[in-house]
Amino acid sequence: MQDRKPRQPRQIARELALLSLSQLPVNPKNLTEDQLPELVLGTVRTLRGEIKDCLENASEELRNSNDKLLTSETRAADLNTSRTMLKEAIEYTRAAINRLAYTIDFLELGQELNKRYKEINEYAIKLVRKISSEREFLDEKISVALVDWQVNRLAQIDRDILRIAVADMEFFDIAPRIAINEAVELAKRYSGDEGHRFINGVLRKITEQQVKGF
Known part of the structure:
Protein backbone atom coordinates (compact mmCIF):
# COMPACT_ATOMS: atom_id res chain seq x y z
CA MET A 1 0.00 0.00 0.00
CA GLN A 2 1.33 3.43 -0.97
CA ASP A 3 1.89 5.79 1.92
CA ARG A 4 -0.48 8.73 1.96
CA LYS A 5 0.69 12.21 2.76
CA PRO A 6 -0.68 13.50 6.06
CA ARG A 7 -3.33 16.15 5.62
CA GLN A 8 -2.34 19.72 6.28
CA PRO A 9 -3.92 21.70 9.15
CA ARG A 10 -6.07 23.83 6.85
CA GLN A 11 -7.32 20.74 5.02
CA ILE A 12 -8.48 19.30 8.32
CA ALA A 13 -9.90 22.68 9.37
CA ARG A 14 -12.05 22.76 6.22
CA GLU A 15 -13.41 19.31 6.99
CA LEU A 16 -14.08 20.34 10.56
CA ALA A 17 -15.80 23.52 9.35
CA LEU A 18 -17.93 21.52 6.90
CA LEU A 19 -19.15 19.19 9.63
CA SER A 20 -19.71 22.13 11.99
CA LEU A 21 -21.81 24.02 9.43
CA SER A 22 -24.40 21.23 9.48
CA GLN A 23 -25.00 22.06 13.15
CA LEU A 24 -25.59 25.78 12.64
CA PRO A 25 -28.94 27.20 13.77
CA VAL A 26 -31.51 28.18 11.14
CA ASN A 27 -30.50 31.81 11.53
CA PRO A 28 -26.68 31.72 11.89
CA LYS A 29 -26.60 35.45 12.69
CA ASN A 30 -27.92 34.48 16.13
CA LEU A 31 -24.71 32.51 16.75
CA THR A 32 -22.52 34.31 19.28
CA GLU A 33 -18.72 34.38 19.30
CA ASP A 34 -18.75 32.35 22.51
CA GLN A 35 -20.76 29.59 20.85
CA LEU A 36 -18.39 29.07 17.90
CA PRO A 37 -15.65 27.20 19.79
CA GLU A 38 -18.30 25.00 21.42
CA LEU A 39 -19.80 24.26 18.02
CA VAL A 40 -16.44 23.12 16.60
CA LEU A 41 -15.61 21.18 19.77
CA GLY A 42 -18.93 19.37 19.47
CA THR A 43 -17.97 18.38 15.96
CA VAL A 44 -14.66 16.94 17.17
CA ARG A 45 -16.55 14.84 19.70
CA THR A 46 -18.90 13.67 16.95
CA LEU A 47 -15.92 12.60 14.83
CA ARG A 48 -14.52 10.55 17.69
CA GLY A 49 -17.91 8.90 18.18
CA GLU A 50 -17.96 8.13 14.46
CA ILE A 51 -14.65 6.27 14.77
CA LYS A 52 -16.09 4.06 17.51
CA ASP A 53 -19.27 3.38 15.53
CA CYS A 54 -17.31 2.51 12.38
CA LEU A 55 -15.13 0.00 14.23
CA GLU A 56 -18.13 -1.62 15.88
CA ASN A 57 -19.99 -1.89 12.56
CA ALA A 58 -16.93 -3.34 10.81
CA SER A 59 -16.61 -5.93 13.56
CA GLU A 60 -20.28 -6.88 13.17
CA GLU A 61 -19.93 -7.21 9.40
CA LEU A 62 -16.92 -9.50 9.81
CA ARG A 63 -18.90 -11.66 12.25
CA ASN A 64 -21.75 -11.87 9.74
CA SER A 65 -19.29 -12.84 7.04
CA ASN A 66 -17.84 -15.61 9.21
CA ASP A 67 -21.32 -16.91 10.05
CA LYS A 68 -22.24 -17.05 6.37
CA LEU A 69 -19.06 -18.93 5.51
CA LEU A 70 -19.64 -21.51 8.24
CA THR A 71 -23.27 -21.94 7.23
CA SER A 72 -22.37 -22.40 3.56
CA GLU A 73 -19.95 -25.17 4.50
CA THR A 74 -22.07 -27.06 7.03
CA ARG A 75 -25.75 -26.40 6.34
CA ALA A 76 -26.16 -25.57 2.67
CA ALA A 77 -28.58 -28.00 1.01
CA ASP A 78 -27.04 -27.66 -2.45
CA LEU A 79 -24.24 -26.01 -4.37
CA ASN A 80 -26.31 -22.99 -5.47
CA THR A 81 -27.31 -22.21 -1.89
CA SER A 82 -23.69 -22.50 -0.83
CA ARG A 83 -22.62 -20.11 -3.58
CA THR A 84 -25.28 -17.59 -2.52
CA MET A 85 -24.13 -17.72 1.08
CA LEU A 86 -20.50 -17.38 0.02
CA LYS A 87 -21.38 -14.33 -2.08
CA GLU A 88 -23.14 -12.78 0.90
CA ALA A 89 -20.08 -13.46 3.07
CA ILE A 90 -17.85 -11.73 0.53
CA GLU A 91 -20.16 -8.70 0.49
CA TYR A 92 -20.06 -8.47 4.27
CA THR A 93 -16.27 -8.67 4.18
CA ARG A 94 -16.03 -6.00 1.49
CA ALA A 95 -18.30 -3.70 3.53
CA ALA A 96 -16.13 -4.26 6.60
CA ILE A 97 -12.95 -3.47 4.69
CA ASN A 98 -14.46 -0.27 3.26
CA ARG A 99 -15.65 0.76 6.70
CA LEU A 100 -12.21 0.11 8.20
CA ALA A 101 -10.58 2.21 5.47
CA TYR A 102 -13.04 4.99 6.29
CA THR A 103 -12.19 4.59 9.97
CA ILE A 104 -8.45 4.86 9.28
CA ASP A 105 -9.12 8.22 7.63
CA PHE A 106 -10.91 9.39 10.75
CA LEU A 107 -8.15 8.05 12.99
CA GLU A 108 -5.58 10.01 10.98
CA LEU A 109 -7.82 13.05 11.25
CA GLY A 110 -8.01 12.59 15.01
CA GLN A 111 -4.24 12.25 15.34
CA GLU A 112 -3.65 15.47 13.42
CA LEU A 113 -6.33 17.21 15.50
CA ASN A 114 -4.54 16.19 18.68
CA LYS A 115 -1.14 17.36 17.42
CA ARG A 116 -2.17 20.69 15.93
CA TYR A 117 -5.51 21.36 17.56
CA LYS A 118 -5.02 25.11 18.14
CA GLU A 119 -4.08 25.88 14.53
CA ILE A 120 -6.80 23.66 13.08
CA ASN A 121 -9.44 24.88 15.49
CA GLU A 122 -8.69 28.56 14.81
CA TYR A 123 -9.03 28.25 11.03
CA ALA A 124 -12.18 26.14 11.32
CA ILE A 125 -13.74 28.80 13.56
CA LYS A 126 -12.69 31.56 11.13
CA LEU A 127 -14.37 29.70 8.27
CA VAL A 128 -17.58 29.05 10.19
CA ARG A 129 -17.69 32.66 11.40
CA LYS A 130 -17.16 34.10 7.92
CA ILE A 131 -19.64 31.74 6.26
CA SER A 132 -22.22 32.58 8.94
CA SER A 133 -21.81 36.35 8.60
Whole structure:
Protein backbone atom coordinates (compact mmCIF):
# COMPACT_ATOMS: atom_id res chain seq x y z
CA MET A 1 0.00 0.00 0.00
CA GLN A 2 1.33 3.43 -0.97
CA ASP A 3 1.89 5.79 1.92
CA ARG A 4 -0.48 8.73 1.96
CA LYS A 5 0.69 12.21 2.76
CA PRO A 6 -0.68 13.50 6.06
CA ARG A 7 -3.33 16.15 5.62
CA GLN A 8 -2.34 19.72 6.28
CA PRO A 9 -3.92 21.70 9.15
CA ARG A 10 -6.07 23.83 6.85
CA GLN A 11 -7.32 20.74 5.02
CA ILE A 12 -8.48 19.30 8.32
CA ALA A 13 -9.90 22.68 9.37
CA ARG A 14 -12.05 22.76 6.22
CA GLU A 15 -13.41 19.31 6.99
CA LEU A 16 -14.08 20.34 10.56
CA ALA A 17 -15.80 23.52 9.35
CA LEU A 18 -17.93 21.52 6.90
CA LEU A 19 -19.15 19.19 9.63
CA SER A 20 -19.71 22.13 11.99
CA LEU A 21 -21.81 24.02 9.43
CA SER A 22 -24.40 21.23 9.48
CA GLN A 23 -25.00 22.06 13.15
CA LEU A 24 -25.59 25.78 12.64
CA PRO A 25 -28.94 27.20 13.77
CA VAL A 26 -31.51 28.18 11.14
CA ASN A 27 -30.50 31.81 11.53
CA PRO A 28 -26.68 31.72 11.89
CA LYS A 29 -26.60 35.45 12.69
CA ASN A 30 -27.92 34.48 16.13
CA LEU A 31 -24.71 32.51 16.75
CA THR A 32 -22.52 34.31 19.28
CA GLU A 33 -18.72 34.38 19.30
CA ASP A 34 -18.75 32.35 22.51
CA GLN A 35 -20.76 29.59 20.85
CA LEU A 36 -18.39 29.07 17.90
CA PRO A 37 -15.65 27.20 19.79
CA GLU A 38 -18.30 25.00 21.42
CA LEU A 39 -19.80 24.26 18.02
CA VAL A 40 -16.44 23.12 16.60
CA LEU A 41 -15.61 21.18 19.77
CA GLY A 42 -18.93 19.37 19.47
CA THR A 43 -17.97 18.38 15.96
CA VAL A 44 -14.66 16.94 17.17
CA ARG A 45 -16.55 14.84 19.70
CA THR A 46 -18.90 13.67 16.95
CA LEU A 47 -15.92 12.60 14.83
CA ARG A 48 -14.52 10.55 17.69
CA GLY A 49 -17.91 8.90 18.18
CA GLU A 50 -17.96 8.13 14.46
CA ILE A 51 -14.65 6.27 14.77
CA LYS A 52 -16.09 4.06 17.51
CA ASP A 53 -19.27 3.38 15.53
CA CYS A 54 -17.31 2.51 12.38
CA LEU A 55 -15.13 0.00 14.23
CA GLU A 56 -18.13 -1.62 15.88
CA ASN A 57 -19.99 -1.89 12.56
CA ALA A 58 -16.93 -3.34 10.81
CA SER A 59 -16.61 -5.93 13.56
CA GLU A 60 -20.28 -6.88 13.17
CA GLU A 61 -19.93 -7.21 9.40
CA LEU A 62 -16.92 -9.50 9.81
CA ARG A 63 -18.90 -11.66 12.25
CA ASN A 64 -21.75 -11.87 9.74
CA SER A 65 -19.29 -12.84 7.04
CA ASN A 66 -17.84 -15.61 9.21
CA ASP A 67 -21.32 -16.91 10.05
CA LYS A 68 -22.24 -17.05 6.37
CA LEU A 69 -19.06 -18.93 5.51
CA LEU A 70 -19.64 -21.51 8.24
CA THR A 71 -23.27 -21.94 7.23
CA SER A 72 -22.37 -22.40 3.56
CA GLU A 73 -19.95 -25.17 4.50
CA THR A 74 -22.07 -27.06 7.03
CA ARG A 75 -25.75 -26.40 6.34
CA ALA A 76 -26.16 -25.57 2.67
CA ALA A 77 -28.58 -28.00 1.01
CA ASP A 78 -27.04 -27.66 -2.45
CA LEU A 79 -24.24 -26.01 -4.37
CA ASN A 80 -26.31 -22.99 -5.47
CA THR A 81 -27.31 -22.21 -1.89
CA SER A 82 -23.69 -22.50 -0.83
CA ARG A 83 -22.62 -20.11 -3.58
CA THR A 84 -25.28 -17.59 -2.52
CA MET A 85 -24.13 -17.72 1.08
CA LEU A 86 -20.50 -17.38 0.02
CA LYS A 87 -21.38 -14.33 -2.08
CA GLU A 88 -23.14 -12.78 0.90
CA ALA A 89 -20.08 -13.46 3.07
CA ILE A 90 -17.85 -11.73 0.53
CA GLU A 91 -20.16 -8.70 0.49
CA TYR A 92 -20.06 -8.47 4.27
CA THR A 93 -16.27 -8.67 4.18
CA ARG A 94 -16.03 -6.00 1.49
CA ALA A 95 -18.30 -3.70 3.53
CA ALA A 96 -16.13 -4.26 6.60
CA ILE A 97 -12.95 -3.47 4.69
CA ASN A 98 -14.46 -0.27 3.26
CA ARG A 99 -15.65 0.76 6.70
CA LEU A 100 -12.21 0.11 8.20
CA ALA A 101 -10.58 2.21 5.47
CA TYR A 102 -13.04 4.99 6.29
CA THR A 103 -12.19 4.59 9.97
CA ILE A 104 -8.45 4.86 9.28
CA ASP A 105 -9.12 8.22 7.63
CA PHE A 106 -10.91 9.39 10.75
CA LEU A 107 -8.15 8.05 12.99
CA GLU A 108 -5.58 10.01 10.98
CA LEU A 109 -7.82 13.05 11.25
CA GLY A 110 -8.01 12.59 15.01
CA GLN A 111 -4.24 12.25 15.34
CA GLU A 112 -3.65 15.47 13.42
CA LEU A 113 -6.33 17.21 15.50
CA ASN A 114 -4.54 16.19 18.68
CA LYS A 115 -1.14 17.36 17.42
CA ARG A 116 -2.17 20.69 15.93
CA TYR A 117 -5.51 21.36 17.56
CA LYS A 118 -5.02 25.11 18.14
CA GLU A 119 -4.08 25.88 14.53
CA ILE A 120 -6.80 23.66 13.08
CA ASN A 121 -9.44 24.88 15.49
CA GLU A 122 -8.69 28.56 14.81
CA TYR A 123 -9.03 28.25 11.03
CA ALA A 124 -12.18 26.14 11.32
CA ILE A 125 -13.74 28.80 13.56
CA LYS A 126 -12.69 31.56 11.13
CA LEU A 127 -14.37 29.70 8.27
CA VAL A 128 -17.58 29.05 10.19
CA ARG A 129 -17.69 32.66 11.40
CA LYS A 130 -17.16 34.10 7.92
CA ILE A 131 -19.64 31.74 6.26
CA SER A 132 -22.22 32.58 8.94
CA SER A 133 -21.81 36.35 8.60
CA GLU A 134 -21.38 36.47 4.82
CA ARG A 135 -23.83 33.80 3.76
CA GLU A 136 -25.85 36.08 1.46
CA PHE A 137 -22.70 37.32 -0.28
CA LEU A 138 -21.35 33.79 -0.74
CA ASP A 139 -24.67 32.43 -2.00
CA GLU A 140 -24.91 35.25 -4.52
CA LYS A 141 -21.48 34.34 -5.87
CA ILE A 142 -22.53 30.70 -6.14
CA SER A 143 -25.94 31.43 -7.68
CA VAL A 144 -24.37 33.34 -10.58
CA ALA A 145 -22.54 30.14 -11.57
CA LEU A 146 -25.61 27.91 -11.34
CA VAL A 147 -27.60 27.31 -14.51
CA ASP A 148 -31.38 27.01 -14.02
CA TRP A 149 -30.87 26.17 -10.36
CA GLN A 150 -31.04 27.92 -6.99
CA VAL A 151 -28.59 27.75 -4.10
CA ASN A 152 -31.30 26.83 -1.61
CA ARG A 153 -32.23 23.80 -3.73
CA LEU A 154 -28.74 22.29 -3.52
CA ALA A 155 -28.02 19.46 -1.11
CA GLN A 156 -26.81 21.02 2.13
CA ILE A 157 -23.43 19.27 1.98
CA ASP A 158 -22.78 20.55 -1.57
CA ARG A 159 -23.92 24.04 -0.64
CA ASP A 160 -21.60 24.14 2.37
CA ILE A 161 -18.62 22.81 0.40
CA LEU A 162 -19.16 25.55 -2.18
CA ARG A 163 -19.45 28.19 0.55
CA ILE A 164 -16.17 27.05 2.11
CA ALA A 165 -14.35 27.21 -1.23
CA VAL A 166 -15.70 30.65 -2.10
CA ALA A 167 -14.92 31.93 1.42
CA ASP A 168 -11.37 30.58 1.05
CA MET A 169 -10.92 32.53 -2.17
CA GLU A 170 -12.75 35.71 -1.19
CA PHE A 171 -11.66 36.21 2.41
CA PHE A 172 -8.56 34.13 3.06
CA ASP A 173 -6.52 34.68 -0.13
CA ILE A 174 -6.47 31.01 -1.05
CA ALA A 175 -5.54 30.47 -4.71
CA PRO A 176 -8.53 29.29 -6.80
CA ARG A 177 -6.71 26.11 -7.87
CA ILE A 178 -6.13 25.11 -4.23
CA ALA A 179 -9.65 26.07 -3.12
CA ILE A 180 -11.18 24.02 -5.95
CA ASN A 181 -8.97 20.98 -5.29
CA GLU A 182 -9.79 21.07 -1.58
CA ALA A 183 -13.52 21.38 -2.29
CA VAL A 184 -13.40 18.44 -4.72
CA GLU A 185 -11.67 16.28 -2.10
CA LEU A 186 -14.33 17.18 0.47
CA ALA A 187 -17.04 16.31 -2.06
CA LYS A 188 -15.45 12.92 -2.73
CA ARG A 189 -15.63 12.16 0.99
CA TYR A 190 -19.03 13.57 1.84
CA SER A 191 -21.14 14.22 -1.27
CA GLY A 192 -22.93 11.86 -3.66
CA ASP A 193 -21.31 9.89 -6.47
CA GLU A 194 -21.36 12.82 -8.89
CA GLY A 195 -20.97 15.53 -6.24
CA HIS A 196 -17.29 16.20 -6.80
CA ARG A 197 -17.83 16.77 -10.54
CA PHE A 198 -20.69 19.16 -9.84
CA ILE A 199 -18.61 21.06 -7.24
CA ASN A 200 -15.67 21.27 -9.62
CA GLY A 201 -17.84 22.61 -12.43
CA VAL A 202 -19.55 25.28 -10.34
CA LEU A 203 -16.30 26.54 -8.81
CA ARG A 204 -14.57 26.72 -12.17
CA LYS A 205 -17.44 28.85 -13.48
CA ILE A 206 -17.11 31.13 -10.46
CA THR A 207 -13.37 31.63 -11.05
CA GLU A 208 -13.93 32.21 -14.79
CA GLN A 209 -16.53 34.86 -14.01
CA GLN A 210 -14.18 36.53 -11.56
CA VAL A 211 -11.53 36.75 -14.27
CA LYS A 212 -14.09 38.36 -16.58
CA GLY A 213 -15.00 40.83 -13.85
CA PHE A 214 -18.54 39.63 -13.14
